[in-house]
Amino acid sequence: MTAHEEEIQSAGALRRGLGLNRRQFLAATTGLTAAATVAGMGPLSSAAEAAAKGRGGTLVPPSKRGIILYTVRDAISRDPRSTTLPSGFRAVFEELSRIGFSQVEFAGYGQHANSEGGANLETVEGARLLRGWLDDNGLEAEGNHGFIPGSWPLSAADLDRFKLHLEIANILGFGHVGTGNDPTGSAYKADWDVAADKWNSLGEIASEAGLKLYTHNHDVAYSFLLDSGPLDAQGRPTRSSGIRRLEYFLQITNPEHVWLEMDIFWAHVAQFKYRNYTAPDGSAQTNVFNPLGVVQKQTKRFPLFHAKDGRSNPATGNGYDMVPFGTGDIDYATFFSQMGAKGYHNPMYEQDNAPGGTANPNQSLEFSEVSYDNMAALRAPKH
Template sequence: MSSHEEDIEIAGALRRGLGLNRRQFLAATTGVTAAAAVALTGGTARPAHAAPGPNGVLIPPPRRGIILYTVRDAISRDPNTTPLASGFRKVFEELGRIGYSQIEFAGYRQHANAEGGANLETVEGAKLLRGWLDDNGLRAQGNHGFIPGSWPFTQADLDRFKQHLEMANILGMDHMGTGSDPTSSAYKADWDVAAEKWNALGAIARDAGIKLYTHNHDVAYSFLLDSGPLDAQGRPTRSSGIRRLEYFLTISDPKLVHLEMDIFWAYVAQFKHRTYTAPDGSTQTDVFDPLAVVRPNTMRFPLFHAKDGKSNPATANGYDMVPFGTGDIDYATFLRGVGAKGSHNPMYEQDTAPGGTANPAQSLQFADLSYQNMAALRG
């Protein structure tokens, strides 16, 4: 047997013995060591869906996650000027110590003085990040990363998108996405184009073994302009009452396009987007129910942003962002009602977590508090 054939035989035995899926095996054979693969799986195959915990636990330990945008201040600060955790490696250590099992990236950049340098948006950078994740018992579950803006795609955009998919595989992700809505337009024709584009991207991602997802802000759950008299540019001025992202769900391919509901922004939409002008010119009221969107499409929502809000009707959004479990959004009812228990990945997010110079440790303190509240949430 040649050395090459022997390598193939050993690799096959490794994959069978560890129960590695294709993404985990690819990571092990593209620079992450077999030892890291063992650390990832604990010597056995990772189940496709973790079972819900005992005693009504709504977010089982393997599903407790955080998007790194929440602690972006820690990742981006200069380690030479502070004793606080700085850069990806040290922040991973803190998140692992707190108890998180999963993270979602918000890009791959950190302070230039942090270990690994400023830009880790490369294949080699992904290998470095994967090692640090494994060292701290963390799994990457997604990324708010690059989605081509052009349609049809330029070759440069397509090449960069495929590089991000390669990085996602090295990092062991099941999902890759963006922090933006599919389009910011209110018009049906633009959402039709967005669905065509996302179906094409989703097919490329599927061929790489990755589920592609899009994120929402409140405006994505405002009403689609799809009917009524046309304006001077020939665009509709009234609505049939369907919301933009609900329409996108009906016209995008469920096998190719997935969604990450930001629950905070969905409840802001409930507060802000309550009326529309019907085709006959009348004003109609329709109160948005985030759970009613997810429940019949539950497997299209593999990730959530578990972002909490304190009710404040005096503000434009109706809520102020607060650490998870300290607000008024009823997460127990929401997570109880989505179905497919144990198959969703809630990622704690708080845009306002960084405390600036007044309290530079705040974002990681809030991450600790939010983890404790995630763990305490019961059905």
């Protein structure tokens, strides 16, 4: 354990000993009123002072530390009548606030039917209820993996539902609205052209509502686009010019209306999996994907990130095993320190495999606390 990690651990122990949540602790260790705030406790420990003084150098400031609620979906969806653990949106918001998170990203608006407000909060009334709980706990909602119309051209029903989602987003105070899916699962240029037309149109509607429309990547979206001949029996290209699918999508969508949320884990999986392609002349080519480089080229097209960590495991198909943030091998210190536009981005901790099931029903919230601490401790690498 490094000296800095020991300071963070000691500060956490002091905070728990004082019975303070992270917000209270940070307030108590800031400025000349610290001693009065923790009256009767004597001078703060050197570890707490070090943690307080070091806060300015964090790569993810307190106001930007977020979590997508998909990570704790088991807690949101469990029956509050069958457990004493946090259950449903309201109780989970309280726990995430206690941990220290400032931001959340929704992954739909469903919870257990026995939770306060009922099962389905995908309504204007449900959004108002959620907004009250967010405000009560000092949480800011940044976006949602929600409904994106499947039809194109848009059906009247899909357009109405999309506009309802925009209304819900504004009630909840989002800056962004999006999806957890790629714009298309196709490998072919023609299908990405259609997807771009659709997203440009939806993005314009979202912009009129004061929201940024974003898509989210999985690994395959950063595989190579099939855009060159010879053609197959269906008239589709079989080779690539070397551009990756989502990079092409960025080129042909309107930067004023379409944004991306990079899932940094899946981008690194793409780096591991998609290195080779067949060029138009039939030659085998190698091009190693650089997630950080893609962001640096147009960093403000990426207002949100999924801060999902992975431990290297070349024996698996993906090259990484998902782990709590800060316990893997993805170099987040370099990524966040070099991506540009300091203070602009909103990283959301995500871990698809966080739920522990019946063996450890509180695991997703425990992992969330570990991940928050590691996100708070993240500093730029020393050179």
